[in-house]
Amino acid sequence: MNQPAPSSTSVALAEEAVAPPVRLVARTRRLDVADAADLLALLPEDAPVAWIRNGEGLVGWGVAARVTASGASRFADADTWWNTVVAAAQVNDEVAQPGTGLVAFGTFGFSDAHTGDSSLVVPRVVVGRRGEHAWVTTVAVAGEAPADLTDDDADVWRTEVSATRAPHGLTFSDGSLDGETWMGVVADAVRRIDAGDLDKVVLARDLLARADDDVDVRWPLRRLATQYPTCWTFHVDGMFGATPEMLLRRERGLVTSRILAGTIRRTGDEARDLALAGQLAHSSKDLEEHEYAVRSVADALGPHCSSMNVPESPFVLHLPNVMHLATDVNGVVSDAAAASSLKLAEALHPSAAVGGTPTPTATALIAEIEGMDRARYAAPVGWIDAAGDGEWGIALRSGHVSGNQVRLFAGCGIVSGSEPASELAESQAKFVPVRDSLATD
Template sequence: MILSSEGPSALRVRTTSIDVDTASGMSGLLDLLPTEAPVSWLRRGEGLVGWGIAAQVHTSGSTRFSDAAKWWAETTAQADITDEVQEPGSGLVCFGAFAFADEPGESTLVVPQVIVGRRGDLAWVTTVGDVAPTLARREPPAPPKGVVFSDGALDSERWMGVVADAVARINAGDLEKVVLARDLLATASEPIDVRWPLRQLAASYPTCWTFHVDGLFGATPELLVRRERGLVTSRVLAGTIRRTGDDSRDLALAAMLAHSSKDLEEHEYAVRSVAESLEPYCSSMNVPETPFVLHLPNVLHLATDVAGVIRDTDDVSSLQLAEALHPSAAVGGTPTPVARELITEIEGMDRGRYAAPVGWMDASGDGEWGIALRSGLLDGDTVRLFAGCGIVGDSDPAAELAESQAKFVPVRDALAPGPAPTS
């Protein structure tokens, strides 16, 4: 269902090259963002940022992806596009964030008035309509003030009870795996400038994708799908252990994780669900037999990169692939329909856009969509933080609680006052 849309029916789009130094440095692109409707998708200092709203659509329900895709197809067909760069992410681009469940929740695609991109030695600016972009460092954001944290929908004890309930159902044969999430509330004494946590996250987690769309922000380590010139990739994460900060101890933990039957089982479900979802769209695929250990500042993950070649890029966009993949076993469970029903029954909260696709797409259908993990939803002076854990038959509620607390760390730390990262 399309809830609303705005913007002219025909967009005038112009992309030109700019000096790469304008968009250099770890926080260089973020330094360009004003406070007006900023969006971002960055990794290792490269990617896209934008601001202003040239057009936008809001969708909901079971047709939220297809309705958004239809709106995008109509928008790109009517647009007047001049693109001197011809790279994925140049020309007309939308940013999107989708609801996890059919109901409740609202999804959106937004076309910024200005988009600045960087890819290797290339940098560009795209304008939509008659705007003159300011490509200069903005006044830095102020840190959040007086932030206090409080329980979300469930406190720790009640959430561990929910985990124990799920373990019992798994051992009774109802399902194989379910991902259970919890939330945490952060309240400041004044409205929070989202550019502050974005800078902190980009500096602290450079190998993750730092994103912001319509109040949803974070640094996700999990790429749901990338479509680029006919090639498709998906990074699957499932199986997690908290880091200690001691290098030798963390290496031992990495070895333990790589041989953990519980975590390998959880990971296998997630990889299998992604491979099965992509297979109908691919002429060939590469699915590694064993995962690698991804080292992040706060946690270690079992990870697998699944790759494939799309049969027909004219028929299948990156957004359609994201819809086909959502929700994978990494954020839902196995079997997926049973897991989703259990999540609705016992999780005790509305996920909103948490653990759903977030990212961007260009007019050709190329794009990158991550899973909105290590994320928070900003509303004025309040941020709702999210974390989730994969539950299988031998999961321990206390250990899962500790894992969830580790997954709160990126956004929680990003809201702390301190020196702002510089480019």
């Protein structure tokens, strides 16, 4: 089928650099909901992006513009670039919903010291579905291929989609640390917590998977979206997963953040799992860990909100493989023009749920003893539109695909009383979603 002519603009930002303006032309038109009934089925293998929950969300492909950034100013640099792109763009949006018009998908490094790239990508095509609304946005660089759609070429956005390829010949191996060594790191962290150095630290580990050929990321995306429909299944620039944790959603002046901290593994026996849920809800260790995470989010959002609602007690979120203590914090943004969803994501990262408490002490300890580069694990991933609205999750239950290799990540909150063997078991449970998504059975 016809598809837009290739066109893209890519820039890289140093901390002191100013990106040149990018002039994009975009049009959003309505689709019949049936045309977006299976968003993942629309994705070609080349440069797909995805943000799906319960079958709704956004998918896209191609690259109209892209920026990379790193270091402590990575969020601010990307936000500044996005504002210049939006200001210079010509946009015809017939739908006017969050996620229509010009949209960028982003993935960011966890650490200020991370040397890898954080990125924002503007796809050439975005297809979205939300409730009764479905749409397609086409984007081109001004002066190159036209992005406009007419009644005569309304299907110009469609592309040939090859069959999704399952990984073959998968082998798994330890990442930076084996299990025994990692338990020693956990024990070291507990000693420091008991000594009063800090209250909590989140320690992560990685697992490596290798296949015979390049991994088609659409395969694990499909399986994750099917097995974990209430999570946000995502892929941006090689980073993919199904996160249960919404760092924040900003929509028309309202901001929501879902905090997860405190975890217990499910057994598969319904009665036993209900008992475990009650145990989790009354666990002093898990409630303490959860309270740290909630407070860090509330404290970070507070300066940007005119009012906030912070529930007094968490609820238990049931997922297929684990259960979490969860709290939804809501607020009203005091200055929407100054606080885009990306700027709010910067303010919230890293929360105690992925770093620890006090956060500066915990992140310093992570850098000292964790023994691996987190890259973009446990950092913001999501999308932003021209109004500054967007959804940013935390890249948990995630992996990074590069050629025939996938690097899987899992992390655990360590507090006083944490047992290394139990934390190792919890991390193994958290590997399950991505590990199973790569399977061929």
